[in-house]
Amino acid sequence: MSFAPVYDDRSRALILGTWPSPKSREMAFYYGHPQNRFWPLLAALTGEPLPVREDIAAKKQLLLRHGLALWDTLESCTITGASDASIRDVVPNDIAGLLRKAPIRAVFCNGATAYRIYTKYQQPLTGIPAVRLPSTSPANAACSPARLEELWGAALEDWIVK
Numbered sequence: 001m002s003f004a005p006v007y008d009d010r011s012r013a014l015i016l017g018t019w020p021s022p023k024s025r026e027m028a029f030y031y032g033h034p035q036n037r038f039w040p041l042l043a044a045l046t047g048e049p050l051p052v053r054e055d056i057a058a059k060k061q062l063l064l065r066h067g068l069a070l071w072d073t074l075e076s077c078t079i080t081g082a083s084d085a086s087i088r089d090v091v092p093n094d095i096a097g098l099l100r101k102a103p104i105r106a107v108f109c110n111g112a113t114a115y116r117i118y119t120k121y122q123q124p125l126t127g128i129p130a131v132r133l134p135s136t137s138p139a140n141a142a143c144s145p146a147r148l149e150e151l152w153g154a155a156l157e158d159w160i161v162k
Contacts, residue, residue, distance in 0.1 A: 001025050002076060005098050006060050007069035013106040013159035014069040014098070016130070018114040021082040021137075029056045030070055033082075035138035037145055038110065042068075044149050046160060067161035069104055071095070073117040082139075084113040092121040099126055106159050111135030131155050 003020060017030060024032035031038035034053060039062075043050040046066045051058035063070055075093045080086035095118070098104070107130040109115035115132035123129060133152055134143045143151075 001028075002072055002074065002093065003028070003030060005069060005071035005093075006030075006063050007071075007098065007102045007104070008064050009102060010064070010067055010161070011069035011102045011104055012067040012161070013108060013156065014071065014095070014104045015108050015110060016095070016114045016118055017070075017072045017110045018084055018117060019072055019074045019077055019079060019087065023082075027054070027056075029059065030072075031136070033138065036136055037138070037148055038136040040145070041136055041148055041152055045153050045156060047162070065161070067159065069098070069102060071098065073109075073114050073122065082137075084111070087113065090117065090121075092117065095122045096125040099128070107131070108133055108155060108159075111137065111140070 021033050024030055040050055042062060048062050051062055071093060073092060074090055076091040077087050078089040107128050109118055109130045109132050115130055118130045133155055134140060134148060136148060
């Protein structure tokens with residue numbers, strides 16, 4: 001199950017994940033695992049309060065208020081649990097189609113797998129090179145929350161509408 005993209009006519013930058021984790025699929029929204037650092041990171045970078053985990057509308061508004069769009073690189077795939085290494089049978093999302101609908105001019109990938117998939121399947125169609133950012137996944141424990149904030153903050157600095 002993939003999710004619809006979150007964007008509007010003010011979205012300037014697109015953040016791409018790979019595929020929803022089992023916890024995200026259970027919640028029916030992006031980054032639903034309670035240990036994923038995506039939403040605390042976005043709250044810190046935007047200066048907004050952290051949305052309640054179950055408040056999908058608040059999460060969407062957080063993104064849209066700051067000119068951000070969110071989607072995954074894959075429309076479907078075969079995957080074991082949340083293991084990116086097990087992904088096969090990929091069907092990419094139509095990111096080029098999304099870029100025709102919104103004024104997005106920058107693409108940021110949440111982790112190496114999203115970056116690899118975007119670069120292989122989408123960049124030739126979009127012409128927009130992506131910026132690879134460290135994954136916010138709890139599996140990426142080597143990257144501290146402070147380091148995530150430093151790297152993501154530097155990359156998104158010119159793209160987050162304040």
